[in-house]
Amino acid sequence: MRNEAVYEGIRELRESGINGVLATVVGLRGSSPGALGSKMLIARDGRTWGTVGGGCVDGQVYAELNEVIATERPKTFTLDLSENDDPDHGLICGGQVEVFLEPIVTTHLIICGSGHIAHSLADLAQKLDFEVSVMDDRKRFLNAERYPGCRLLLGDFEDLLANHTAPEGAYVAIVTRGHRYDQECLEWALAQANPHYIGLVGSRSKIHAIVKRAADKGHRPEDLAKVRAPIGLDLGSVTVEEIAVSIAAELVAVRRRGPDASRTLENPGSLSDREQKLQRAPSPLRVKVSPSATPAPSVKVRLKPEAEGPAPAPEAQQAPSPAPAEEAEAGAPSETSS
Secondary structure (H helix, E strand, C coil), X not given: CXXXXXXXXXXXXXXXXXXXXXXXXXXXXXXXCCCCCCEEEEECCCCEEECCCCHHHHHHHHHHHHHHHHHCCCEEEEEEHHHHCEHHHCECCCCEEEEEEEEECCEEEEEECCCHHHHHHHHHHHHCCEEEEEEECCCCCXXXXXXCCCEEEECCHHHHHHHCCCCCCCEEEECCCCHHHHHHHHHHHHCCCCCCEEEECCCHHHHHHHHHHHHHCCCCHHHHCCCECCCCCCCCCCCHHHHHHHHHHHHHHHHHHCCCCCCCCCCCCCCCHHHHHHHHXXXXXXXXXXXXXXXXXXXXXXXXXXXXXXXXXXXXXXXXXXXXXXXXXXXXXXXXXX
């Protein structure tokens, strides 16, 4: 199969959580290397599969790699090979090649625990384009029927944590059924390679105790300070589904605005260039009317006359008596009233 190695490489990147860029030749003009539809995959760690023509064409894909991954937006470039001719090395093409680049970015979410919150969160996270893995020791809770489309990590927590490594930059949501497992999962998450997010469910007293024990075991204060606890944005959530929504919203906030986004979004974090442009865009609800626009024609409405009869005598109007000062103050709304 053509480009078979490239497709296999995409599968490897998605499983490992390593980002990359897929390049495809979508246009050719004149004499150009490669063929229409040729593909090349470049992983962020430097591995490559396939080629889009070699030489300066592949080199331009390398040059665009970091930008495409950082923005998570596809782009197209056109390379004029006549400007890059290199007779000394046999490159005399004189044509043009157009290459389409698309990011291969896999965001992994590992949910520790498979109870009610985990069940609702897994469904939401998959819809938000997270690759979801769920970890627990209870088969009656952790199964393909309850978690379709998720990677299931079933076994004793101690064994799972000792033998499983999270992809670099993974998101970890800790929502187990007990303090002991929360403690073990938190310390495991802190030991992973550059976790992008660690969230811990629980009351403030429970969180304080777990974090303190982790500090006593030697985990650095700056790493513990990155733990988002209580987990989720402060939406006033009450039900299981609402808590799952608050966690999913926090995952999106961290992914789009960075780890500095606060639980209340009082500190919203930073936006990408594209997101800043979207915020500055005019609202579709605001319509600017040109001063020279022709005013709408006025419409005259003729009211149907009422039945004839003697007009009622006007009622005598009496000016209201001023209310006492105390009563007026009591009835006036205060600035602090809601």
